[in-house]
Amino acid sequence: MSSEITIPAVLVLPEGMVGLPDVQTLDTTLIAGGQFVELVAREEPALGWLACAAEDIRPGMTAELAAAGRIPEDAVLLVLMASHGEPAVVTANLAGPLSVGPDGETRQLVLEGADYPVQARVGRLAPDPIESR
Numbered sequence: 001m002s003s004e005i006t007i008p009a010v011l012v013l014p015e016g017m018v019g020l021p022d023v024q025t026l027d028t029t030l031i032a033g034g035q036f037v038e039l040v041a042r043e044e045p046a047l048g049w050l051a052c053a054a055e056d057i058r059p060g061m062t063a064e065l066a067a068a069g070r071i072p073e074d075a076v077l078l079v080l081m082a083s084h085g086e087p088a089v090v091t092a093n094l095a096g097p098l099s100v101g102p103d104g105e106t107r108q109l110v111l112e113g114a115d116y117p118v119q120a121r122v123g124r125l126a127p128d129p130i131e132s133r
Contacts, residue, residue, distance in 0.1 A: 003053035004034040007076050008104035011039070018096055018108050023047065026106070037078065051078040057092045057120055070109060071099040081122065091119040 011026040025042035035056075040048040054061045054077040062077040071077060077099055079092040094116040100106045 003056050005030060005037050005053055005076065005078070006034070007037065007078075007100050008102075010042075011098070011100060011104050011106040013106045013108065015107060017041075018110060020047075036081075039080075050081045051098065052081060052092065053077065054079045054094070054097050057122060058094055058115075061094070061097075065097075065099075065109070065111075070111075072101060074102055076100040079120075082119075090122040092122055093118050094120045 007028055009028055011028060013024045013026065015021070015024075017023045020041075023041045023043055026039040027042055029038040029040075030036070031038055035052065037051050038048060039051055057079055062071070062075070065071045065077065066073045066075070077097050079094055079097045081090060081092050083090050095111050095118045096108055097111070098106050098108050
C-alpha cells in the first residue's frame, strides 16, 4: 500500500450506502500517513469502515472506471476493507467502491464481474478472491 489519500473531512452520500440508505454523511480521519482512511457514519457513530485507495488493491481500476464514464476523472476511488475468518484475513470490497469528488460528494458504485470481487484478498502473497468458508 502506498497511495496517499486526499479527501475532504466530510463525505456526503445523497443516495446513502448500499443497504444503508440512511447513512448519508461520513466523517473521515486519515491514518497511517494518509494511506488509509477511517470513515464513521455521522447518523450512526457506532458504524464505521476502514478504506484505502482502490489503486493500492487493483492498479488501474480508477482510470478504467473513469474511461468507462462510471466515475468523474477527478474522483478518488476508495475501497472498503474488512478482516474476517479464522485465521483472520484482510479483504477489500472491489464490488462496492466509493467514488469521492473533490467537494466531498460521494457515491457508492455497484460493480459486477470477476474483476470486482466483494472479498479481494489484500497482501502480496494472497490468492484472489477468497472463497466462502
